Amino acid sequence: MPAASIASTMDETTPLENMLAQMERAQEYAQVDPGIFERLKYPERTLKVTLPVRMDDGSVEVFTGYRCQFDSARGPYKGGIRYHPSVTMEEVTALAGWMTWKTALVDLPYGGAKGGVICEVKEMSTDELRRMTRRYTEGIRRMIGPHMDVPAPDMNTNPEVMAWIMDTYSMYEGYSIPQVVTGKPLSLGGTPGRVEATGRGVAMITRKVFDYLEEDLHEATIAIQGFGNVGNWAARLLVEMGANVVAVSDVTGARYDPDGLDLGSLLAFSEGGGTMEGYPDAEFISNEALLELDVDVLIPAAVADVITTDNVDDVRASVIVEAANGPTTTSADDALIERDVPVVPDILANAGGVIVSYLEWVQNTQEYSWTLSQVNADLERRLTGSFDEVVDAYHRHETPDLRTAAYTIALRRVATAHELRGLFP
Ligand SMILES: NC(=O)C1=CN([C@@H]2O[C@H](COP(=O)(O)OP(=O)(O)OC[C@H]3O[C@@H](n4cnc5c(N)ncnc54)[C@H](O)[C@@H]3O)[C@@H](O)[C@H]2O)C=CC1
Numbered sequence: 370m371p372a373a374s375i376a377s378t379m380d381e382t383t384p385l386e387n388m389l390a391q392m393e394r395a396q397e398y399a400q401v402d403p404g405i406f407e408r409l410k411y412p413e414r415t416l417k418v419t420l421p422v423r424m425d426d427g428s429v430e431v432f433t434g435y436r437c438q439f440d441s442a443r444g445p446y447k448g449g450i451r452y453h454p455s456v457t458m459e460e461v462t463a464l465a466g467w468m469t470w471k472t473a474l475v476d477l478p479y480g481g482a483k484g485g486v487i488c489e490v491k492e493m494s495t496d497e498l499r500r501m502t503r504r505y506t507e508g509i510r511r512m513i514g515p516h517m518d519v520p521a522p523d524m525n526t527n528p529e530v531m532a533w534i535m536d537t538y539s540m541y542e543g544y545s546i547p548q549v550v551t552g553k554p555l556s557l558g559g560t561p562g563r564v565e566a567t568g569r570g571v572a573m574i575t576r577k578v579f580d581y582l583e584e585d586l587h588e589a590t591i592a593i594q595g596f597g598n599v600g601n602w603a604a605r606l607l608v609e610m611g612a613n614v615v616a617v618s619d620v621t622g623a624r625y626d627p628d629g630l631d632l633g634s635l636l637a638f639s640e641g642g643g644t645m646e647g648y649p650d651a652e653f654i655s656n657e658a659l660l661e662l663d664v665d666v667l668i669p670a671a672v673a674d675v676i677t678t679d680n681v682d683d684v685r686a687s688v689i690v691e692a693a694n695g696p697t698t699t700s701a702d703d704a705l706i707e708r709d710v711p712v713v714p715d716i717l718a719n720a721g722g723v724i725v726s727y728l729e730w731v732q733n734t735q736e737y738s739w740t741l742s743q744v745n746a747d748l749e750r751r752l753t754g755s756f757d758e759v760v761d762a763y764h765r766h767e768t769p770d771l772r773t774a775a776y777t778i779a780l781r782r783v784a785t786a787h788e789l790r791g792l793f794p
């Protein structure tokens with residue numbers, strides 16, 4: 370389905386419509402060829418797969434999965450796989466689009482893709498998840514490959530799931546192909562630093578935006594929505610940098626302590642299967658209340674569309690760093706621009722994950738491994754360099770916000786690749 374017709378059937382806060390609106394806003398400054406711009410509103414292809422899975426009780430459940438390949442002008446498609454009940458073809462399309470702008474912005478030789486399966490991981494056993502993952506991999510295996518499309522983790526997927534994907538793909542090809550997927554366990558060709566890379570990047574970018582604003586991160590108060598892979602690593606590393614993490618949440622709610630949370634205890638509790646609701650210390654507040662706390666930095670690190678016209682006037686943070694994909698709607702962006710609240714956009718703030726995925730893929734391709742300090746140094750160089758480029762574009766083009774500056778860079782890079790390849794005679 371063409372992106373424009375998907376968008377016209379949905380209300381204004383859907384991720385796909387937001388992504389298209391973000392592109393439109395940047396085109397005013399990027400001024401790429403109108404024909405190419407029109408092309409870039411549409412994904413190249415999306416595959417929908419049906420996944421029959423034998424459940425532990427002997428019944429068969431049929432799951433639906435997608436892989437959307439948005440653009441490949443700059444290189445193989447790249448992007449994570451999400452397991453979540455709210456996955457839709459439209460959401461996967463928006464996420465694949467965001468991957469396209471993200472890889473271009475941080476100048477990786479990739480295009481953008483995203484996959485997802487509609488499922489509730491909490492209600493499935495490990496065996497059921499493995500069978501579903503193998504089915505999904507079989508379903509999409511003709512469109513992925515180390516030089517074609519390289520999946521990675523996203524919400525509710527992890528190194529174990531990546532190992533199953535790698536194994537299933539390799540079985541069909543007849544030999545081991547670790548570089549078909551990134552975010553693998555270390556003993557299967559994963560790289561040191563990938564698990565924490567997205568959270569580390571979020572922390573690095575938060576420090577960078579504080580330097581840019583000439584503010585001190587030391588003792589700055591931080592609220593983080595989402596305490597999964599990205600949120601919990603961002604929290605730990607920000608505390609290491611001297612910041613004061615005062616609130617974190619998961620899907621059940623948030624814990625808040627204005628003097629700073631005991632992260633060690635929260636991590637141990639959640640690693641043992643506990644939820645925020647069940648955590649015994651600190652004040653329990655809702656996810657909505659977390660977004661409205663009077664803090665220096667708000668880091669949405671869970672789902673899309675959480676800062677909207679409904680709550681943006683109550684968001685009191687001085688800076689927003691988008692660790693999740695698509696947490697702010699375009700109308701909320703307008704209000705934040707009006708109030709001069711800096712928003713570091715997702716395609717920059719959470720790019721640490723795909724940068725280290727690239728480093729994993731490079732190591733696999735070269736059959737050579739790097740140390741953690743080499744990986745982290747390369748991540749920091751790329752990410753902070755991209756931040757500087759975005760700030761430079763913001764001032765040079767006088768864009769309304771950092772997001773538009775980031776998109777201006779990304780759109781131009783992707784459009785140049787299309788032009789050079791002669792895709793538009
Ligand atoms: N894992 C990665 O490397 C990357 C992830 N991201 C984005 O970061 C975000 C989080 O991803 P992960 O940490 O990997 O996922 P995860 O599955 O490890 O953790 C997600 C967290 O969000 C919470 N959550 C789920 N639904 C929620 C809701 N409706 N309201 C509040 N909290 C909710 C969960 O309880 C959990 O704490 C997603 O938007 C993802 O697309 C972006 C770049 C890379």
Ligand SMILES: O=C(O)CCC(=O)C(=O)O
Pocket residue numbers: 447448449450468471519520521522523551694719720722723724726
């Ligand atoms: O590591 C990757 O390849 C992609 C991670 C991802 O899905 C994202 O950045 O949203």
